[in-house]
Amino acid sequence: MKDSLRNAWTAAGLGLGSLLLFVQGIGRVAGMYYDESLFVLAGKALLAGTPNPNPEAAPPLGKQLVAVGIAIFGDNAVGWRVPGAVFGALTVVGVFFLAYLLLKSYSLALTAALLAVLNNFLYVMSRVAMMDSFFVAFLIWGLVGFCAAIELEAISTFKRRGLLVFSGAMFGFACACKWNGVDTLGIVIAVAAVLFLISLRTWNPEFARHAENLDQAGPFWTAFALLVVPALAYLITYGPLLHSLHRPYRLGEIVAMNKYIWEYHRHVTGNPAITRPWYAWPFQVSPQRGLAYLVGNWFVMWAGLVALILCARRFMKSLPETLVILLYLGNLLQWAVTPQSCLYYYYYFPSAMFAGLAIPIALRQFPERLYGVRLNVACVALAACVFIYCFPHMALLQAPFDCALGCWP
Numbered sequence: 001m002k003d004s005l006r007n008a009w010t011a012a013g014l015g016l017g018s019l020l021l022f023v024q025g026i027g028r029v030a031g032m033y034y035d036e037s038l039f040v041l042a043g044k045a046l047l048a049g050t051p052n053p054n055p056e057a058a059p060p061l062g063k064q065l066v067a068v069g070i071a072i073f074g075d076n077a078v079g080w081r082v083p084g085a086v087f088g089a090l091t092v093v094g095v096f097f098l099a100y101l102l103l104k105s106y107s108l109a110l111t112a113a114l115l116a117v118l119n120n121f122l123y124v125m126s127r128v129a130m131m132d133s134f135f136v137a138f139l140i141w142g143l144v145g146f147c148a149a150i151e152l153e154a155i156s157t158f159k160r161r162g163l164l165v166f167s168g169a170m171f172g173f174a175c176a177c178k179w180n181g182v183d184t185l186g187i188v189i190a191v192a193a194v195l196f197l198i199s200l201r202t203w204n205p206e207f208a209r210h211a212e213n214l215d216q217a218g219p220f221w222t223a224f225a226l227l228v229v230p231a232l233a234y235l236i237t238y239g240p241l242l243h244s245l246h247r248p249y250r251l252g253e254i255v256a257m258n259k260y261i262w263e264y265h266r267h268v269t270g271n272p273a274i275t276r277p278w279y280a281w282p283f284q285v286s287p288q289r290g291l292a293y294l295v296g297n298w299f300v301m302w303a304g305l306v307a308l309i310l311c312a313r314r315f316m317k318s319l320p321e322t323l324v325i326l327l328y329l330g331n332l333l334q335w336a337v338t339p340q341s342c343l344y345y346y347y348y349f350p351s352a353m354f355a356g357l358a359i360p361i362a363l364r365q366f367p368e369r370l371y372g373v374r375l376n377v378a379c380v381a382l383a384a385c386v387f388i389y390c391f392p393h394m395a396l397l398q399a400p401f402d403c404a405l406g407c408w409p
Helices: 002-023 036-048 061-073 077-103 106-117 121-125 132-151 157-175 181-198 205-217 219-236 238-244 251-267 278-283 298-312 319-336 345-363 375-394
Strands: none
Touching (some): 036 061, 036 238, 061 238, 077 319, 181 219, 205 319, 278 345, 298 345, 319 345
16 A cells, blocks of 8 residues: 555656646747647647548547647647647656556666656657657557556456456557557557467466466457457547538448548658658667757667667566567567658657666666666666756757757757
């Protein structure tokens, strides 16, 4: 009970603190970044009950969330972007709980959450009216639900099944923001299937415990939660859209809308001047000026790659290491086969978050202190130094504060 109360207060503090960080100066730029216009115009059309001017951009949920912000805060830069900031804060809270479930360590879970805040990706993408903040938040909470279902001990079958249903719903909502959510859902389905397959013959006590917990929920209920519930959650999000357009809620209508999205993304050419191949994203060092100087926190990105290599030593031996490698590679390598010709650096956002999560996971392999220095504190401090250096540019501070720590090209 004491640990639960401490975790709840910590999660609340992380959520509130990160939200205040994300919303500070969020309306400083009145113009629109990158594809913001697609989603802002779609949100306004939804509120007005007029046809979506950009039906090809993405499924409807993220646009609906942007519409909520406009309805509450007005048709301005703050109204467009506040929903993304809220979901960015929810992502930080989700990372804390996910790391705690996987590592059973308060200090490492707090490290994971702070590295998420300092990631640069989360800061920038939480301050723009695009789909990525919503998408990643739902992904993280889907993982929280699944990991809670297989990690928590001494809970009822009803609660374990409820956690799986929650997980499936979150993944369905992630896909209703960006289709790429299906990659993480596929990884979770594969992990669940392997756990069922090895439940009777694994030598690994950790995997045996996870398999036993999942078996308590039952294969039928697990399949329902991870296959049927995501599809239902996805379909539900089309209700408000069809209602606003005065069109019947029929499967044929939804299929036609999704076919249109598919065809658009297969043939879109984008802007070659700002595209980058997917295999270059992990090594990007220069910022994208057009998207609030987005560049991953250099310490988190490179230490994350080292951490992933260290985690590979325990691949298929321990769930945290196995899962973080699958999540990182699955969300990166999918772009090698995704039939879309224009790829942008910000698509690296999910993998960048999992690279940050790999750091506290890899720290388990080392002593808590090295030469009297706590390694997790050192990692957070180094990440904070880079974040502070990047902050004036990412926050688009005005002169002379924009160059307070050096001017960027």
